[in-house]
Structure formats: structure tokens, C-alpha cells
Amino acid sequence: MPRRRRVAKNGSFVALRDRPGVCPGEHWQLIASKGNRGERGGPGPRGMTGGRGERAPEIKGWLVNKAKFTAAPILTDGSVGAPLELKSLFQEFLDQTRAGA
Numbered sequence: 001m002p003r004r005r006r007v008a009k010n011g012s013f014v015a016l017r018d019r020p021g022v023c024p025g026e027h028w029q030l031i032a033s034k035g036n037r038g039e040r041g042g043p044g045p046r047g048m049t050g051g052r053g054e055r056a057p058e059i060k061g062w063l064v065n066k067a068k069f070t071a072a073p074i075l076t077d078g079s080v081g082a083p084l085e086l087k088s089l090f091q092e093f094l095d096q097t098r099a100g101a
Contacts, residue, residue: 010034 011033020027069087
């Protein structure tokens with residue numbers, strides 16, 4: 001009788017007879033399955049030190065929008081950073097100074 005093979009979720013089985021029924025079951029034999037996870041190994045050797053990266057850009061000025069109460073940093077690399085939304089900060093200052101805080 002030719003042996004039939006079946007790969008199931010948790011292993012590989014071979015039929016022991018014709019019409020072996022549901023796999024896995026009484027007329028199936030497990031021939032391979034996943035083993036347990038081994039122990040984690042120790043740390044490897046430290047790698048070589050990489051080269052020095054580029055210097056981070058610095059703030060060289062501010063782009064102020066008085067109408068929107070924003071200030072965006074102008075960086076030494078020529079780019080413009082994300083603007084600071086200052087209106088709510090100024091409003092809080094006014095509220096506190098009016099209340100005498």
C-alpha cells in the first residue's frame with residue numbers, strides 16, 4: 001500500500017493504512033514536528049565604532065509671523081523648522097496678568 005502523507009498545523013504525518021480517517025488520529029503516525037525553542041545565546045562581541053555623524057543644525061534666527069502669532073526657527077543649514085504656535089501662550093499670559101496672578 002502506498003503511504004499517504006499529510007502536513008498538519010503541528011507536524012507532518014504518514015497514514016498507516018488506507019482510509020486512515022481524520023488527521024491526526026489513531027491511524028496516522030507523526031514523522032516530523034517543530035521542536036522547542038532553545039536557550040538564548042550570550043551577547044556577541046562589540047562591533048567597531050562608526051564614523052562621526054554630521055553636526056546638527058543650530059538656530060541662527062527666527063521667522064516671526066505677527067498676524068498668526070507664530071515663530072519658526074531658521075537653521076544654519078538653510079532650512080526652516082516647525083513653527084511655534086504662540087497665540088494660546090500669549091492669551092494665557094494676558095488672562096493671568098488681568099486676574100492679578
